Amino acid sequence: MDDADYRWPSAARAWLDLPAPVRAEMVAAGADSWREVFDGRATYNEQWRLARPPVMDETSLGVLNAVADRIAQLIFEACRRRAGTAGELRRLLDVPDGETRLLDDDEPLTEALLDAFRPDVLLSDGVPRFVEYNIDSSLGGALDADTTVRRFVEVYRRRGLTDRARLAAAPSAVDQRFAAIRAGLGLPGGARVAMLIDFDAEYPGLDDPQRFIRLLSPVVERAAACGMDLVVAPVSQVTLDDRKRLVAGGAPVDGVFRLFVPNRVTPSAGVDALAAALAAGTVPMWVSAAAWLVANKRAFAWLWEDADTLPATDRDLVHRYVPRTWSLTADLLDRAVADRAGLVAKPADGSAGVDVLIGRETDADAWRDGLTRAVDRGGFILQEYVKADDVGLDFVHIGTGETVAAEVPYSIAPYLFGRRAAGACIRTGFPGCDGVLNLARGVLLSGLLVVD
Numbered sequence: 210m211d212d213a214d215y216r217w218p219s220a221a222r223a224w225l226d227l228p229a230p231v232r233a234e235m236v237a238a239g240a241d242s243w244r245e246v247f248d249g250r251a252t253y254n255e256q257w258r259l260a261r262p263p264v265m266d267e268t269s270l271g272v273l274n275a276v277a278d279r280i281a282q283l284i285f286e287a288c289r290r291r292a293g294t295a296g297e298l299r300r301l302l303d304v305p306d307g308e309t310r311l312l313d314d315d316e317p318l319t320e321a322l323l324d325a326f327r328p329d330v331l332l333s334d335g336v337p338r339f340v341e342y343n344i345d346s347s348l349g350g351a352l353d354a355d356t357t358v359r360r361f362v363e364v365y366r367r368r369g370l371t372d373r374a375r376l377a378a379a380p381s382a383v384d385q386r387f388a389a390i391r392a393g394l395g396l397p398g399g400a401r402v403a404m405l406i407d408f409d410a411e412y413p414g415l416d417d418p419q420r421f422i423r424l425l426s427p428v429v430e431r432a433a434a435c436g437m438d439l440v441v442a443p444v445s446q447v448t449l450d451d452r453k454r455l456v457a458g459g460a461p462v463d464g465v466f467r468l469f470v471p472n473r474v475t476p477s478a479g480v481d482a483l484a485a486a487l488a489a490g491t492v493p494m495w496v497s498a499a500a501w502l503v504a505n506k507r508a509f510a511w512l513w514e515d516a517d518t519l520p521a522t523d524r525d526l527v528h529r530y531v532p533r534t535w536s537l538t539a540d541l542l543d544r545a546v547a548d549r550a551g552l553v554a555k556p557a558d559g560s561a562g563v564d565v566l567i568g569r570e571t572d573a574d575a576w577r578d579g580l581t582r583a584v585d586r587g588g589f590i591l592q593e594y595v596k597a598d599d600v601g602l603d604f605v606h607i608g609t610g611e612t613v614a615a616e617v618p619y620s621i622a623p624y625l626f627g628r629r630a631a632g633a634c635i636r637t638g639f640p641g642c643d644g645v646l647n648l649a650r651g652v653l654l655s656g657l658l659v660v661d
Contacts, residue, residue: 213525246360254651257639260603274630287511295499311498331597344504350634351382358656379632379657382624387435389627398436403457405444407469445477455486471498506557509534532593615640
């Protein structure tokens with residue numbers, strides 16, 4: 210089967226193919242057990258919880274992961290055709306020296322930079338469209354995705370529903386990430402690894418570091434099952450010993466797993482200590498900060514520039530699954546103003562929807578003014594607007610216990626660690642929400658339930 214020609218079922222198909230009595234009992238079980246399922250999980254939403262997880266059939270998930278992996282390779286290859294080192298790529302992207310912390314300009318670009326990625330995927334007329342790629346170790350949502358879907362499956366098991374239909378959690382993102390860390394850093398069994406977090410960043414729960422670290426105790430247990438002694442530490446508090454080894458939690462570590470973005474980490478003595486240890490070669494880090502450069506959205510524009518020179522199968526993948534993308538320059542301004550309804554403008558190194566302009570949701574004067582500022586500032590892309598499908602899901606109202614079915618915005622973020630598929634983080638809207646899917650606006654996170 211050619212992935213570019215795969216006939217995607219509707220997003221509702223896998224759910225509707227389950228027997229109707231099983232579907233009804235799944236929703237009832239979720240409505241009864243939402244406190245158990247979502248305990249400690251990240252959200253700012255104080256009104257709604259999912260009454261069931263999103264569902265995908267095993268074949269479609271396999272094709273989605275295969276397409277995600279190949280497009281990531283094509284993005285890397287587009288960068289590699291233009292630059293051989295991190296410094297060359299940084300200068301090509303007009304990223305100022307020092308803006309991306311922990312970056313070694315002399316580092317060669319290798320496929321090790323693809324050890325961790327998670328694209329953001331919207332469904333449009335049932336077809337996945339890859340609107341962004343997060344290529345870095347700092348991929349959020351893995352624990353929330355794993356935990357919620359496994360708790361749902363346990364609730365179904367207790368009620369006998371797993372005996373009546375195949376209801377399986379997607380492969381664990383947490384477990385596969387630890388396997389990739391150990392393999393990528395070449396660590397022996399029992400190695401001490403620091404998971405470094407920037408507690409001054411914006412994410413639900415970071416305002417209470419000790420509680421947040423306690424909630425990560427299952428992650429520490431999973432790391433131990435993968436042969437690593439994991440210590441969770443604020444990056445601001447790590448230090449160096451007299452041999453320039455990185456010290457976290459009172460002792461030197463054999464490796465570092467970074468859960469913060471290298472161009473937005475809060476400056477601190479701890480970040481300086483980490484930079485010094487990396488420069489001295491006394492600690493390896495998973496993954497290199499150069500991965501953040503490969504994730505720059507200008508690579509989407511390069512991919513489209515190169516598409517017609519690629520082998521036919523790769524060209525067709527790009528044309529079908531990647532929205533048309535351009536680097537935003539002054540010579541595109543008039544065209545972009547005229548095509549407002551069909552375009553989105555984004556910062557090439559941005560995330561979480563910050564400074565994104567959606568043409569059809571912006572009046573003409575504000576669109577022109579916003580584009581003009583973006584051109585003056587530099588570092589923006591234009592991307593074809595993707596009309597995302599709403600997907601039917603079931604919700605429970607926290608206050609009343611009422612269950613409500615609603616068509617809501619929906620995005621899929623499949624994880625691949627060490628180039629192996631590892632489940633997905635699903636971000637959904639909720640009844641009455643707007644179309645922007647980010648945590649600050651109350652988006653709900655879940656893992657993915659896999660059926661035959």
